[in-house]
Amino acid sequence: MKRLILIFLLLAGPVFAVQPSEILSDPALESRAREISAGLRCPVCQNESIDESNAPISHELRVLLRERLVAGDTDEQVVDFLVARFGEFILLNPDRQGANLILWAAAPAMLLIALLVGWLTIRRRAPAEQQLTEAEQAELERILHS
Structure with a gap:
């Protein structure tokens, strides 16, 4: 039973990352x-979100994010503020434009190049009839019938 509780707590750890003091009343x-x-x-x-x-630093980012929302920023303004401060690295799913x-x-x-190279390699090795x-x-007939 103790092992089961320990496994549950280890797996559920990220769920408890957001502290009650961080949660907004609205x-x-x-x-x-x-x-x-x-x-x-x-x-x-x-490889984890700041929520998990x-x-x-994740605690500080969650608090900063909530402060910006309370101040009236839109979702995009909050994200833009954090990207300006920390770079695009902070985005788990960066934009699909420019260098990204x-x-x-x-x-x-x-993957396509590897498949093409593999197909060409196999094709070249195939014995020609x-x-x-x-x-x-x-x-051949003499060898088979002797």
């Missing part, structure tokens, strides 16, 4: 804050 603003923070990367954890991370377009297109392009000469056919 449910609409809190919902917006959660939606925005789910798309922002923790600078320390790098327990890192101190190269990154988004690189993986599918590499060749007919035996009469002498080779006669020799």
